[in-house]
Amino acid sequence: xxxxxxxxxxxxxxxxxxxxxxxxxxxxxxxxxxxxxxxxxxxxxxxxxxxxxxxxxxxxxxxxxxxxxxxxxxxxxxxxxxxxxxxxxxxxxxxxxxxxxxxxxxxxxxxxxxxxxxxxxxxxxxxxxxxxxxxxxxxxxxxxxxxxxxxxxxxxxxxxxxxxxxxxxxxxxxxxxxxxxxxxxxxxxxxxxxxxxxxxxxxxxxxxxxxxxxxxxxxxxxxxxxxxxxxxxxxxxxxxxxxxxxxxxxxxxxxxxxxxxxxxxxxxxxxxxxxxxxxxxxxxxxxxxxxxxxxxxxxxxxxxxxxxxxxxxxxxxxxxxxxxxxxxxxxxxxxxxxxxxxxxxxxxxxxxxxxxxxxxxxxxxxxxxxxxxxxxxxxxxxxxxxxxxxxxxxxxxxxxxxxxxxxxxxxxxxxxxxxxxxxxxxxxxxxxxxxxxxxxxxxxxxxxxxxxxxxxxxxxxxxxxxxxxxxxxxxxxxxxxxxxxxxx
Amino acid sequence: xxxxxxxxxxxxxxxxxxxxxxxxxxxxxxxxxxxxxxxxxxxxxxxxxxxxxxxxxxxxxxxxxxxxxxxxxxxxxxxxxxxxxxxxxxxxxxxxxxxxxxxxxxxxxxxxxxxxxxxxxxxxxxxxxxxxxxxxxxxxxxxxxxxxxxxxxxxxxxxxxxxxxxxxxxxxxxxxxxxxxxxxxxxxxxxxxxxxxxxxxxxxxxxxxxxxxxxxxxxxxxxxxxxxxxxxxxxxxxxxxxxxxxxxxxxxxxxxxxxxxxxxxxxxxxxxxxxxxxxxxxxxxxxxxxxxxxxxxxxxxxxxxxxxxxxxxxxxxxxxxxxxxxxxxxxxxxxxxxxxxxxxxxxxxxxxxxxxxxxxxxxxxxxxxxxxxxxxxxxxxxxxxxxxxxxxxxxxxxxxxxxxxxxxxxxxxxxxxxxxxxxxxxxxxxxxxxxxxxxxxxxxxxxxxxxxxxxxxxxxxxxxxxxxxxxxxxxxxxxxxxxxxxxx
Numbered sequence: 001x002x003x004x005x006x007x008x009x010x011x012x013x014x015x016x017x018x019x020x021x022x023x024x025x026x027x028x029x030x031x032x033x034x035x036x037x038x039x040x041x042x043x044x045x046x047x048x049x050x051x052x053x054x055x056x057x058x059x060x061x062x063x064x065x066x067x068x069x070x071x072x073x074x075x076x077x078x079x080x081x082x083x084x085x086x087x088x089x090x091x092x093x094x095x096x097x098x099x100x101x102x103x104x105x106x107x108x109x110x111x112x113x114x115x116x117x118x119x120x121x122x123x124x125x126x127x128x129x130x131x132x133x134x135x136x137x138x139x140x141x142x143x144x145x146x147x148x149x150x151x152x153x154x155x156x157x158x159x160x161x162x163x164x165x166x167x168x169x170x171x172x173x174x175x176x177x178x179x180x181x182x183x184x185x186x187x188x189x190x191x192x193x194x195x196x197x198x199x200x201x202x203x204x205x206x207x208x209x210x211x212x213x214x215x216x217x218x219x220x221x222x223x224x225x226x227x228x229x230x231x232x233x234x235x236x237x238x239x240x241x242x243x244x245x246x247x248x249x250x251x252x253x254x255x256x257x258x259x260x261x262x263x264x265x266x267x268x269x270x271x272x273x274x275x276x277x278x279x280x281x282x283x284x285x286x287x288x289x290x291x292x293x294x295x296x297x298x299x300x301x302x303x304x305x306x307x308x309x310x311x312x313x314x315x316x317x318x319x320x321x322x323x324x325x326x327x328x329x330x331x332x333x334x335x336x337x338x339x340x341x342x343x344x345x346x347x348x349x350x351x352x353x354x355x356x357x358x359x360x361x362x363x364x365x366x367x368x369x370x371x372x373x374x375x376x377x378x379x380x381x382x383x384x385x386x387x388x389x390x391x392x393x394x395x396x397x398x399x400x401x402x403x404x405x406x407x408x409x410x411x412x413x414x415x416x417x418x419x420x421x422x423x424x425x426x427x428x429x430x431x432x433x434x435x436x437x438x439x440x441x442x443x444x445x446x447x448x449x450x451x452x453x454x455x456x457x458x459x460x461x462x463x464x465x466x467x468x469x470x471x472x473x474x475x476x477x478x479x480x481x482x483x484x485x486x487x488x
Numbered sequence: 489x490x491x492x493x494x495x496x497x498x499x500x501x502x503x504x505x506x507x508x509x510x511x512x513x514x515x516x517x518x519x520x521x522x523x524x525x526x527x528x529x530x531x532x533x534x535x536x537x538x539x540x541x542x543x544x545x546x547x548x549x550x551x552x553x554x555x556x557x558x559x560x561x562x563x564x565x566x567x568x569x570x571x572x573x574x575x576x577x578x579x580x581x582x583x584x585x586x587x588x589x590x591x592x593x594x595x596x597x598x599x600x601x602x603x604x605x606x607x608x609x610x611x612x613x614x615x616x617x618x619x620x621x622x623x624x625x626x627x628x629x630x631x632x633x634x635x636x637x638x639x640x641x642x643x644x645x646x647x648x649x650x651x652x653x654x655x656x657x658x659x660x661x662x663x664x665x666x667x668x669x670x671x672x673x674x675x676x677x678x679x680x681x682x683x684x685x686x687x688x689x690x691x692x693x694x695x696x697x698x699x700x701x702x703x704x705x706x707x708x709x710x711x712x713x714x715x716x717x718x719x720x721x722x723x724x725x726x727x728x729x730x731x732x733x734x735x736x737x738x739x740x741x742x743x744x745x746x747x748x749x750x751x752x753x754x755x756x757x758x759x760x761x762x763x764x765x766x767x768x769x770x771x772x773x774x775x776x777x778x779x780x781x782x783x784x785x786x787x788x789x790x791x792x793x794x795x796x797x798x799x800x801x802x803x804x805x806x807x808x809x810x811x812x813x814x815x816x817x818x819x820x821x822x823x824x825x826x827x828x829x830x831x832x833x834x835x836x837x838x839x840x841x842x843x844x845x846x847x848x849x850x851x852x853x854x855x856x857x858x859x860x861x862x863x864x865x866x867x868x869x870x871x872x873x874x875x876x877x878x879x880x881x882x883x884x885x886x887x888x889x890x891x892x893x894x895x896x897x898x899x900x901x902x903x904x905x906x907x908x909x910x911x912x913x914x915x916x917x918x919x920x921x922x923x924x925x926x927x928x929x930x931x932x933x934x935x936x937x938x939x940x941x942x943x944x945x946x947x948x949x950x951x952x953x954x955x956x957x958x959x960x961x962x963x964x965x966x967x968x969x970x971x972x973x974x975x976x
Contacts, residue, residue: 030562030618031606034555039634042552064530067522068556068608068639068655069578072585074518076593086585086594090557092608093596094579095643097560105564106574108581108605117596118519120556120580120608130518140827146527151556151639155583167556339628 005351007288012232017161019282023291023352026161026278033159033166037275040352041162043299044278045169049149051201051296052171052273055193061145061173066128068151069118074126078251081125084218088155090120090166120153125219125244125270128174129252136176136266138257143186144176162279163236163488170274176266178258180245183267184222187243190271191224194239202277203294203403204228204284205411206238207434207483209459214443217270221245227458227483229411230283233432235458235485238280241271279488284407285376291353292375294403295396302332302392303354305345307361307371310336314360317370317385321358324389330396332358350375355399356392374399376406417481424472424484428453434485438478440471449473455484493839495776500720505649507770511779511840514649514766521647521654525763528840529650531787532766533657537637539689539784540659540761543681549633549661554616556639557606562614566739569613572706576643578608578654608641613707613732613758616662617740624664624754626745631674632664650767651724651976658762664754666746668733671755672710675731678759679712682727690765691782691891692716692772693899694726695922695971697947702931705758709733715946715971717899718771721920723946723973726768729759767976772895773864779841780863782891783884790820790880791842795830795849795859802848805858805873809846812877818884820846838863843887844880862887864894905969912960912972916941922973926966928959937961943972 005018020026025041028034037045053063075086096112099105121127128146135141153167173190177183191208198206206226216223220242228236249255249265258264285292295301302325306314318334325332335345342359349357359371370388373380376399383391414433418424427435439445439457449472450456460482469478493506508514513529516522525533541551563574584600587593609615616634623629641655661678665671679696686694694714704711708730716724737743737753746752773780783789790813794802806822813820823833830847837845847859858876861868864887871879902921906912915923927933927945937960938944948970957966 027622029555030559030615031555031557034557035553036555036619037553039550039552043550045553046551062527062531063534064527065523065525065533065657067517067519067524068641069519069522071518072596073593075585082594088584090580090606091582091585091596092578093581096576097563097574097579097607105561106570108560108579118578119585127518131524134515153556169553 005288005290008231015288016279016283019286019291020161025282025291028159028161033156035161035165035167037169041278044281044293044297045275047297047299048197048201048277049171052193052197053149055197056147056171056173059145059189059193061147061175063148064146065148065150066124066131068121070121070124070127072117072119074130075119077126078219078247080247081219081251085122085154086119088157089122090153090155092118092120121150122152122154123270123272124148124150124152124172125174125248126252129248129254129268132174132176132266133252133254136254136256139178139259142176142178142256142266143182145173145186146175147171147173160279162275162282164276168275170272172272173270175269176249176254177269178256178264178267180267183245183269184243187222187224187241187269187271190241190269191226191239194226194241194271194273197273198226198228198238198277198280199404201294201296202281202284203296203400203407204238204280205404205408207459207461209461209464209483211240211459212443212446212457212482214446215457217242219244219247220270221247224462225459227485227487228280228284229414229433229485230280230488231410232283233414233486235434235487236276236280236283237458237487238277239271239273242269244268244270285403286353290351292403293353293355295355295400298353298355300331300333301355301396302330302358303349303356304332304334304358304360305342305349306336307342307359307364309338311362313362313365317360317365321370321385321388325392328389328393330389330393356395358388358392376402415483418472419469421472425453428455428484428486432486434458434483436481436483437472438469438480439482440474440476440478445471445473445476449484453484454486456487458483458485458487493776493778496719503776504767504771507774507779508649513770513779516647516649519654521644523649523653523655525657529766532769532781532785533763535785535787536685536689536765537659540681540685541637543685544635544659544661547633547677547681549635549663551636552634553636553638554612554619556609558609558612558615560605560607562618563607565614566707566735568735569707569739573610573642576645577610578641578643580606580608609638610640610642611758611760612636612638612640612660613662613736614740617736617742617756620662620664620754621740621742624742624744627666627747630664630666630744630754631670633661633674634663635659635661648767650763650770652764656763658760660760661758663757664737664742665757666744666752666755668755671733671757672731675710675712675729675757675759678729678757679714679727682714682729682759682761685761686714686716686726686765686768687892689782689784690769690772691784691888691895692726692768693892693896695947695949697949697952697971699728699947700931700934700945700970702934703945705730707732707735708758709735713947715973715975716768716772717902717921717973718768718976719898720771721902721974723922723975724764724768724771725946725975726765727759727761730757732756732758773891774841778839780891781841781843783843783888786841786843788819788821789843789884790818790846791837791844792820792822792846792848793830793833793837794824795847797826798824799850801850801853805848805853809858809873809876813880816877816881818877818881844883846876846880864890903971906960907957909960913941916943916972916974920974922946922971924969924971925960926957926968927970928962928964928966933959933961933964937972941972942974944975946971946973946975
């Protein structure tokens with residue numbers, strides 16, 4: 001099959017690219033920086049979306065859709081936001097093509113120039129808060145708890161599939177509240193949902209924390225984050241939840257009358273996770289043989305393969321197993337294709353990360369058993385046909401737990417305290433991972449450390465223990481440790 | 489509340505706009521031609537998506553995501569396609585903004601001009617077939633049965649919410665096959681899915697047929713359509729399924745080796761339905777009091793209202809009812825808000841089209857009953873508390889059927905045969921609806937009739953009876969009747 005992938009030890013970056021390509025998750029498109037998400041990758045995204053969407057809805061959020069395009073002037077209305085987002089972006093300047101008068105193709109019709117350029121949304125705070133102005137009049141209209149699933153575009157110079165692409169897919173929640181307290185609670189509620197999703201569904205342990213001023217979302221008062229740790233010791237920002245204060249309400253003049261009939265600016269949050277999560281999932285679990293999908297995110301967590309090829313008896317056993325698994329809420333596919341040999345199929349589904357593989361062969365059936373293999377540890381067992389559904393159900397739970405525990409062990413082994421800058425640098429170069437160190441609280445020091453080591457402050461952990469200490473770079477006094485890491 | 493809406497008799501067009509606005513379905517945005525779909529409207533779209541998506545998946549289709557942007561040159565590669573789509577579209581010419589050197593805002597950075605302009609996809613055949621070239625090598629790679637849920641953009645000059653907007657949301661299926669026969673079967677399979685969805689879920693009867701050459705999708709060999717009939721006697725094209733022949737395969741050089749190891753061009757289909765369906769749903773069922781949502785498309789088909797306000801006993805009855813309905817697979821919401829009076833809530837939920845309203849009041853509870861009202865006929869019944877879940881379940885089915893039967897009766901009463909042009913015009917002006925008439929088969933006549941009457945040929949019905957006749961305009965010989973109508 002020529003599907004061998006580069007090992008992590010040899011070249012981690014190439015290993016990642018190989019998995020994305022050879023597990024048929026995504027590829028680059030003809031348009032610079034924009035990806036094609038292939039069916040296998042998109043199936044995982046659909047699982048992520050469905051789970052997150054239900055968690056948002058259970059907590060009272062509803063979905064809506066706002067325009068793809070944003071008038072250029074909107075970006076300038078919030079001072080910090082414009083600094084952050086009015087840079088590399090796709091600008092629509094014309095609305096018509098015409099036949100090339102000198103040739104065969106089409107050209108932009110110079111008469112169809114827009115009065116004001118439109119930007120493909122890099123994020124939607126501006127257009128949404130411009131809309132909320134008409135929706136919010138009174139405290140009775142609050143809170144507004146709205147999310148949208150959307151594509152956004154940031155003109156990235158260096159792209160990597162899932163991790164950083166010009167167009168990407170995400171959800172962006174935009175909520176409006178009558179008090180700062182309620183908005184902050186919302187910000188933290190969402191952070192908890194993100195952390196729960198990462199840990200219980202993606203099996204990816206995360207650190208919850210708040211960003212430094214330097215790493216904040218452009219326009220936020222506070223940015224909360226969940227940070228995962230990849231197998232190469234680099235951190236991945238996996239989701240962020242922003243308390244926006246009254247910044248966008250002021251920029252777009254969104255006021256409400258409170259219960260005392262006084263006008264106030266509305267309080268806001270925004271929050272998002274994106275297709276980047278797929279990159280996080282890949283780098284948390286996969287091995288040198290390919291992708292490993294946590295069972296809860298696998299569109300089909302079980303694949304059944306006839307050995308060496310299908311016949312009536314195997315078909316019946318397979319169909320009965322599929323039906324029984326379905327009654328347990330487990331989706332299974334039967335890879336019946338008689339043109340391909342079992343060895344090819346085994347390799348293919350291993351590469352594609354299917355959590356459980358069931359082999360049904362006549363020799364085993366004569367003994368009343370089938371072969372069940374788990375993707376994570378590659379252990380194989382021979383299980384009586386009648387006990388297989390129950391066994392598979394438990395095995396899927398075991399795989400889900402094992403992936404999380406393994407990732408958590410790795411993560412916990414890669415949080416290292418450093419009290420001087422030599423140690424700090426040594427840890428980053430050898431063990432990698434998070435370095436827990438004192439920092440003097442200035443952006444200047446933060447930037448200097450990043451310049452010297454490529455490590456940024458990933459977050460100040462929530463409920464961070466307070467302790468007297470000295471900044472690892474400057475020796476200036478510090479009251480708490482923060483988490484540094486090199487990051488994607 | 490000042491929520492009264494214009495009656496259909498008074499001004500049908502304004503009635504439609506009023507419903508869209510006052511039932512909080514959608515509104516125009518700050519960006520010309522682009523809509524905001526509000527949570528209530530988006531909830532209906534989510535119901536449509538979920539149902540269609542499951543129908544696509546049951547028939548072997550998978551989802552994927554292709555880029556938002558298309559290189560300008562791609563549009564020129566298929567001769568008919570460029571005529572149809574390289575016109576009014578959003579053109580991205582630059583990829584960066586910069587601070588206005590003369591002012592406070594931001595301007596387009598002239599140095600960031602793209603080498604080749606990019607078009608926001610008006611439809612994705614070109615970028616997808618450019619991608620398929622690498623995916624398809626052999627007959628073993630076929631069929632490819634791929635769909636995407638996406639936003640697309642056509643720079644419309646005159647827009648109407650849901651019916652015609654610059655940005656809209658849709659699904660677009662793009663399949664690849666090894667034979668023409670298989671591709672045509674796919675085209676018709678999808679047409680059947682669309683018709684089934686329209687009739688069984690939207691309760692909107694449709695005519696299935698094929699478009700004339702003049703009304704074909706740009707680049708198709710044949711376009712199949714489902715056509716609904718709105719309450720003003722105008723037709724609505726609700727979904728189309730295209731047999732694309734080998735046109736896009738040839739334009740993008742997509743070949744496969746067949747079983748005899750010979751190279752052939754791949755056969756293609758594409759098909760789509762969009763947020764326009766929401767417009768069709770509104771205009772098929774709603775009345776002068778507001779929206780009517782078919783139960784199968786209502787995110788919450790039942791609303792429960794305490795009369796006159798909630799108390800412990802009412803809360804208990806409401807929660808028990810919600811739980812029992814849930815066990816029957818029926819979602820219900822409890823509009824408990826003590827700040828609003830029942831009359832306000834009744835009017836609000838009527839306007840928003842909730843199929844079943846349950847009133848729980850102390851006086852009724854003393855008699856062991858609750859009040860259940862249906863939105864379509866406005867009939868009210870008093871039902872024993874214990875029997876309510878079962879009653880509601882049956883009532884929802886009855887409403888779904890009633891809406892379909894009523895719409896079908898209207899539609900059937902609005903198909904009129906016309907054998908001369910005077911009758912043809914009279915029918916269009918008086919009764920409206922579909923006019924079944926002979927046509928000589930030329931585009932010239934078709935265009936002339938449209939010019940004279942505004943009626944276009946909606947379709948040549950599938951399995952159309954063959955009969956000798958004379959064209960209603962020219963008197964030239966004709967072998968079958970076709971369906972004319974004024975249309976959205």
